[in-house]
Amino acid sequence: MxxxxxxxxxxxxxxxxxxxxxxxxxxxxxxxxxxxxxLPPPRFVLDRVTQGGLTPIGEYSWRKASDWLVGRKYAVLTFDDGPYGHGVDEQILGVLHRHHAHAIFFLVCNHINDTTSHLLGVYEHEGHIIGNHSFDHLRLSELSDGALRDQVEGCSRRIASLTGHRPFYFRPPFGMTSAHVKHFAEMSGMQQMLWDANSQDSWQTRPEQIRFWSNRDTDNLSILLMHDKPTTAAVLDQTLNDLEQRGFQFVLPEQLPPDTVTD
Ligand SMILES: [Zn+2]
The missing domain is CATH 1.20.5 (Single alpha-helices involved in coiled-coils or other helix-helix interfaces)
Structure with a gap:
């Protein structure tokens, strides 16, 4: 054989x-x-029927495969504590515009005054989302129900009085929340949004450190915490450049996959 x-x-x-x-x-x-x-970034819509669930439009599996092959990643940019005034907000808006990026601005309502109230219209005109970051930036979990209502509901009403509609996203000051605070926000028609990447710009005074932490912390589908302030504005362009070179596109939560955790 x-x-x-x-x-x-x-x-x-x-x-x-x-x-x-x-x-x-x-x-x-x-x-x-x-x-x-x-292809442009995938489009997803908020499904109000499932109480804030995200439903994809189109062929998500095909998109996922192409994202993996080209190394495309997604991040949601969020800016807390605005409006700041003194031209800082416009500086941030200008950088976002150049990068074709949209963001969520979590506003502290007592920062909205005669010199900053026009910014709410600008945010929405440029395609950004306005979120509720409470009226006075207090530790909400320590407040009585009456004071909590003033902080949460009062800020939603203030925003609605200027934009014509109530905000959908809520972020508690300092990220300090509780089941009660979260439930309270939900009863006010909002979805609580925390973050999983931190630029550390609430305490870092050196712009280069903000750039470093933003890049170090941000991963695919991250929600990046930044603040509406001069040091962040000064380094935002370079920070977004760094992230784009790593394959990131900046999207709003409506554009994230349905299994993304935003809380
Ligand atoms: Zn804050």
């Missing part, structure tokens, strides 16, 4: 299958890569 003939023929066939398989995979991968580079 010719052992060599018996065993080499199946081996040749298997090798052929492997080569054809590799070629098909390479073709599929390059096609997905080419298609993926030309």
């Amino acid at each position: 010719n052992l060599q003939k018996t065993f080499t023929r199946p081996l040749r066939l298997a090798r052929g299958h492997v080569i054809v398989g590799c070629a098909l995979f390479a073709l599929l991968a390059s096609s997905l890569t080419l298609v993926g580079r030309g």
Whole structure:
């Protein structure tokens, strides 16, 4: 019996299958890569029926494959404690505009005054979202129900009086919350949003450190905490450049996949 003939023929066939398989995979991968580079970020909508759940529009699996192949990542930019005034808000808006980025601005309502109230219209005109960050930036979990209502509901009413509609996202000051505070915000028609990446700009005074922490902390689908203040504004352009070079696109929560945790 010719052992060599018996065993080499199946081996040749298997090798052929492997080569054809590799070629098909390479073709599929390059096609997905080419298609993926030309596509805009995925679109998702808030599904009010499921109380704030996010529902994808279109073919999410196909998008996920192309994102993986081209290394595309997503992050939500959030700016707390504004409006700041003195041109800082406009500086941040200008950088976001240049990067085609949209963000959520969690406003402290006692910062809205005669010189800053016009900014709410600007935020919305430029496609950003206005969120509720309470009226006076207090530790909400330590307040009585009456004081909590003034802080949460009072700020929503103030924002609605200027924009014509109530905010949907709520962020407790200092990220200090409780089941009661969260429930209270939900009863006011809002979804609580914390963060999972921190620029450390609430205490860092050196812009380079804010840039460093923003990049170090931000991962795919991160919600990045920043603040509406001069040091952040000074380094925002470079920070966004760094993130873009790592493949990030800046999106709003409506554009995130349905399984993203925003709380
Ligand atoms: Zn704050």
